[in-house]
Amino acid sequence: MAELFRRIKYLINRRRLDAELASDMEFHREMAARAGRSNFGNTLRMREQAREAWGWTWLDRLVQDLRYGVRILARSPGFTLMAVSVLAIGIGINVAAFSLFDMVALEPLPVRDPSSLVRLERRSPTAYTSEMPYPSVLFYGAHAKTLSAVMAVLGIPPMQLDNDIQQASAFFVTSNYFTELGTPAGMGRLFDPAREDASGAAPTVVLSYGFWQRRFGADPSVVGRIIHLNGKPVTVIGITPYAFASLAGQTPDIWLPMPQQPYFVDGSHILTDSGDSAVRMWGRLAPGVTQKTAAQELLALTNELRRQHPNDIWDNEYIDIHPGGRMQVMQEMMYQVAAMVAVLTLLILAVACANLGGLMLARAVTREREIGIRVAIGAGRWRIFRQLCTESLLLAALGSLAGLALGNIVVRVSLSSMDAPKWINPSPDWRVLLFTLGLTLLAAVFFGLAPALQITRQRQHKTIARQVLVGAQVAASCVLLIVAGLLVRASQHALYTDPGFGYQQLLTIDAQLAQHGYAPAAAKAYLSQMQARIRALPGVQSVSLVKLPPLGHAVMRLNREVDGHAILVYPNWVEPGFFQTMGIPLLMGRTFYPGEKNAVVVSESFARWQWPGRSPLGQQLGDDDKKDIVVGVVGNARINALSDNDATEQYWPAQPDDMPGMTVIARTAGTPDSLPPIVKSISESIDPRIFPEIRQLKALYQDNISPVAKVATIVSLIGMVAVLLAGVGIIGLVAFTVSQRTKEIAIRIALGARKSQVLAAVLRQFAWPVALGLVAGTGIAAASSRVLRKALFGVNNLDPLSYVTALCILAAILAVAAVLPARRALRLDLAKTLHYE
Amino acid sequence: MPITPNQETPKPVTPSGALPMLILRVLQSGTLHGYAIGQRIHLLSSEVLGVEEGLLYPTLQKMLVKGWVTAEWGISETNRKVRCYRLTPEGRKHLKAELSGYDRVTQAIQEILRTA
Numbered sequence: 034m035a036e037l038f039r040r041i042k043y044l045i046n047r048r049r050l051d052a053e054l055a056s057d058m059e060f061h062r063e064m065a066a067r068a069g070r071s072n073f074g075n076t077l078r079m080r081e082q083a084r085e086a087w088g089w090t091w092l093d094r095l096v097q098d099l100r101y102g103v104r105i106l107a108r109s110p111g112f113t114l115m116a117v118s119v120l121a122i123g124i125g126i127n128v129a130a131f132s133l134f135d136m137v138a139l140e141p142l143p144v145r146d147p148s149s150l151v152r153l154e155r156r157s158p159t160a161y162t163s164e165m166p167y168p169s170v171l172f173y174g175a176h177a178k179t180l181s182a183v184m185a186v187l188g189i190p191p192m193q194l195d196n197d198i199q200q201a202s203a204f205f206v207t208s209n210y211f212t213e214l215g216t217p218a219g220m221g222r223l224f225d226p227a228r229e230d231a232s233g234a235a236p237t238v239v240l241s242y243g244f245w246q247r248r249f250g251a252d253p254s255v256v257g258r259i260i261h262l263n264g265k266p267v268t269v270i271g272i273t274p275y276a277f278a279s280l281a282g283q284t285p286d287i288w289l290p291m292p293q294q295p296y297f298v299d300g301s302h303i304l305t306d307s308g309d310s311a312v313r314m315w316g317r318l319a320p321g322v323t324q325k326t327a328a329q330e331l332l333a334l335t336n337e338l339r340r341q342h343p344n345d346i347w348d349n350e351y352i353d354i355h356p357g358g359r360m361q362v363m364q365e366m367m368y369q370v371a372a373m374v375a376v377l378t379l380l381i382l383a384v385a386c387a388n389l390g391g392l393m394l395a396r397a398v399t400r401e402r403e404i405g406i407r408v409a410i411g412a413g414r415w416r417i418f419r420q421l422c423t424e425s426l427l428l429a430a431l432g433s434l435a436g437l438a439l440g441n442i443v444v445r446v447s448l449s450s451m452d453a454p455k456w457i458n459p460s461p462d463w464r465v466l467l468f469t470l471g472l473t474l475l476a477a478v479f480f481g482l483a484p485a486l487q488i489t490r491q492r493q494h495k496t497i498a499r500q501v502l503v504g505a506q507v508a509a510s511c512v513l514l515i516v517a518g519l520l521v522r523a524s525q526h527a528l529y530t531d532p533g534f535g536y537q538q539l540l541t542i543d544a545q546l547a548q549h550g551y552a553p554a555a556a557k558a559y560l561s562q563m564q565a566r567i568r569a570l571p572g573v574q575s576v577s578l579v580k581l582p583p584l585g586h587a588v589m590r591l592n593r594e595v596d597g598h599a600i601l602v603y604p605n606w607v608e609p610g611f612f613q614t615m616g617i618p619l620l621m622g623r624t625f626y627p628g629e630k631n632a633v634v635v636s637e638s639f640a641r642w643q644w645p646g647r648s649p650l651g652q653q654l655g656d657d658d659k660k661d662i663v664v665g666v667v668g669n670a671r672i673n674a675l676s677d678n679d680a681t682e683q684y685w686p687a688q689p690d691d692m693p694g695m696t697v698i699a700r701t702a703g704t705p706d707s708l709p710p711i712v713k714s715i716s717e718s719i720d721p722r723i724f725p726e727i728r729q730l731k732a733l734y735q736d737n738i739s740p741v742a743k744v745a746t747i748v749s750l751i752g753m754v755a756v757l758l759a760g761v762g763i764i765g766l767v768a769f770t771v772s773q774r775t776k777e778i779a780i781r782i783a784l785g786a787r788k789s790q791v792l793a794a795v796l797r798q799f800a801w802p803v804a805l806g807l808v809a810g811t812g813i814a815a816a817s818s819r820v821l822r823k824a825l826f827g828v829n830n831l832d833p834l835s836y837v838t839a840l841c842i843l844a845a846i847l848a849v850a851a852v853l854p855a856r857r858a859l860r861l862d863l864a865k866t867l868h869y870e
Numbered sequence: 871m872p873i874t875p876n877q878e879t880p881k882p883v884t885p886s887g888a889l890p891m892l893i894l895r896v897l898q899s900g901t902l903h904g905y906a907i908g909q910r911i912h913l914l915s916s917e918v919l920g921v922e923e924g925l926l927y928p929t930l931q932k933m934l935v936k937g938w939v940t941a942e943w944g945i946s947e948t949n950r951k952v953r954c955y956r957l958t959p960e961g962r963k964h965l966k967a968e969l970s971g972y973d974r975v976t977q978a979i980q981e982i983l984r985t986a
Binding site: 035036039040043053054056057058060061063064065079080082083084085086087088 | 903904905908923924927928929930931932934935936937941946948950951952953
């Protein structure tokens with residue numbers, strides 16, 4: 034340690050100490066001369082050797098190399114500008130992607146102790162749901178010693194505020210929600226367990242900052258005012274802060290305290306029904322408790338719950354714990370998506386680096402003389418290599434700075450277009466900076482190493498490195514283009530083909546009867562009346578009931594294994610007329626009879642998996658004690674998994690007990706735009722306490738597929754950038770080859786070679802790298818696109834059209850890029866060239 | 871006449887590996903400047919060992935960085951301001967360790983030469 038300090042002291046005082054050393058040696062020489070000896074050698078060299086003992090020679094060399102590098106780059110501004118822009122594109126895209134990932138998945142929420150926040154979900158080996166019954170939440174909260182607090186969030190349909198046309202989105206949260214997050218009130222006060230949980234507490238509401246601005250014009254006097262939600266008076270007690278960080282990025286317009294849920298939703302039993310998974314659960318780990326210990330204790334509590342309510346807990350159920358203190362609670366699937374995006378963006382970097390590597394190689398030939406001189410005056414290979422690496426690093430650093438700026442611009446633009454939470458800070462944090470640094474080194478190795486090796490070994494004219502780089506560029510662009518092609522096909526497919534049900538003319542009316550405490554018989558009466566009155570409306574073709582409406586809020590999914598194949602089953606409970614209303618074709622057998630039991634209708638894809646080559650009709654399905662008979666097969670309709678081509682469906686006849694949870698679905702002849710207000714008034718006349726959520730499937734469908742279309746556009750853009758980069762790279766390389774072989778070409782032409790022969794001779798060396806690149810790229814794309822399957826809306830990940838299109842575009846661009854500069858070879862002025870050479 | 875091991879090449883031998891130890895040893899009796907260190911080693915070894923200037927100064931720099939010696943200003947015999955080197959406590963400790971190690975090695979070598 035002391036030695037290090039002395040070294041640093043020597044570095045700081047090096048000028049003085051060097052002078053002292055020089056004086057020492059000068060004195061030595063004087064004395065030696067007196068003694069009649071004068072064999073003192075090269076003083077400068079000796080002083081350098083002595084200085085090496087201080088251990089800072091590498092720094093001296095680095096500074097020297099950097100200075101030299103700066104001079105070299107400044108001398109060819111065209112090359113430098115080109116190189117920095119190519120790198121900025123490659124690095125900038127990666128920085129942007131990583132920044133977004135960082136914000137969503139790594140950056141802790143600006144709340145109190147984000148690291149101990151956890152998301153808690155019900156899971157078993159065969160089942161999963163994101164929601165949990167509220168009594169279970171209370172049970173875990175009361176008994177778990179490993180959790181210092183539990184929070185619950187209940188999403189509900191938008192609420193009617195006074196007489197507004199636009200409804201307000203709302204969440205019920207446990208009253209410790211804001212205190213646990215340590216959120217200060219933007220104005221007034223937020224929920225306080227001591228007041229909101231007290232029995233007989235008056236109804237209160239907290240407005241979000243944005244809603245307060247939009248709806249109330251930021252009027253401060255709104256705090257303390259009484260407003261009406263779904264017709265119920267409630268006092269506004271406060272406003273959330275401007276940059277409020279909520280769990281999982283929830284941003285409703287209004288926040289309501291959980292204890293008031295029965296007040297707003299008449300007759301609801303959510304707070305007491307132990308069988309109704311309705312709320313999302315969050316918790317805070319007690320100090321010093323790990324997720325694993327908490328999981329063990331929660332498992333014991335789950336088993337205790339099963340003893341109390343045997344019907345409400347699944348076999349082998351456990352509580353799945355995920356870190357919750359970030360904007361997005363990451364699930365395995367999301368990591369897969371993130372990894373895929375990372376691969377695509379790194380491919381861009383690979384193309385950029387290979388491109389730049391080619392440029393550096395071409396430059397190496399022009400620098401041959403300079404390097405030759407340096408070697409001639411005594412520079413070692415290692416020294417030259419180091420010099421070249423320093424230059425590459427310098428270039429990479431410049432590119433990274435530009436890339437960082439570019440990436441940040443992309444991030445800011447996308448944040449402003451995404452309506453992101455206000456607390457998000459788009460400036461790069463330390464993780465992004467570290468990532469950029471890593472990328473800089475990676476890029477420097479990628480584009481700098483091969484040229485540096487070749488130059489050091491004085492093999493500037495070897496073509497193999499150039500060919501490898503061309504191959505790499507072609508392969509990487511090929512993968513990007515194919516993936517882009519697949520995504521474009523998927524979004525086209527989603528937009529222009531039938532998803533298995535006619536969504537354009539469908540309307541769902543969710544009255545949430547269960548939440549209002551409707552008993553089955555009352556619910557049946559309500560729904561019959563609603564159906565009859567809607568059916569009587571002009572333009573309505575068909576009306577039916579479904580438990581899990583298409584593209585609805587709730588999704589249920591079962592993992593089944595058939596012959597070792599994991600398949601996803603989406604179950605649903607429907608009325609007999611459902612298939613006709615939805616426009617799902619009946620392929621075999623029949624639909625249900627009214628009031629039928631122990632019957633099931635399956636989708637075509639499920640039948641194919643389960644009974645390949647056999648008739649599904651009459652087969653039995655289900656567990657041993659309650660077998661259901663397959664009565665019909667219908668077309669595939671991924672009504673709740675649009676993008677997943679592997680999804681299958683099973684439909685059971687809705688039973689009387691299901692009625693409170695059923696949704697009305699109606700098909701109209703034209704577009705159902707005019708229907709919602711009429712349905713609203715019908716609902717009001719049947720039961721004024723109920724405010725049904727009325728949704729048009731057309732809009733939901735568009736919301737569902739617009740992300741794919743967006744991603745397809747972005748990936749296509751990235752792919753085109755990659756291809757253009759590769760094209761420019763090839764133009765440069767071919768032009769360079771032509772200029773190198775001018776003499777040979779001229780002789781060939783002079784001797785009577787045909788144009789095509791000359792062209793072939795020039796381009797031959799690029800033929801096999803391009804071919805290999807295309808093959809490798811196609812192979813990689815085919816192998817890696819398997820992970821995309823679930824996002825492709827039924828387009829096969831080996832879809833030949835996408836592949837052929839991508840390869841044709843790529844081949845065409847490459848051919849143009851190769852032939853354009855090569856044609857120059859044919860227009861040579863023979864006499865001049867031969868004379869000159 | 872200097873007594874050298876090999877009469878045909880009267881050039882002094884450079885004790886490269888043991889040089890730090892020798893420098894530390896000659897500094898034990900007091901501070902010396904660079905030239906004097908070389909001279910002292912040359913003389914004390916009955917002119918068998920000669921310290922090349924190209925080796926002496928890098929070694930001294932290394933020892934300065936290691937903290938075995940410190941440099942201070944002094945006046946030479948020729949009345950010139952010159953840097954003199956002084957042994958530090960750390961250097962003294964290091965010398966002791968080196969010497970005992972060296973003794974063990976020479977003894978071992980002697981042993982082999984005598985008995986083998």
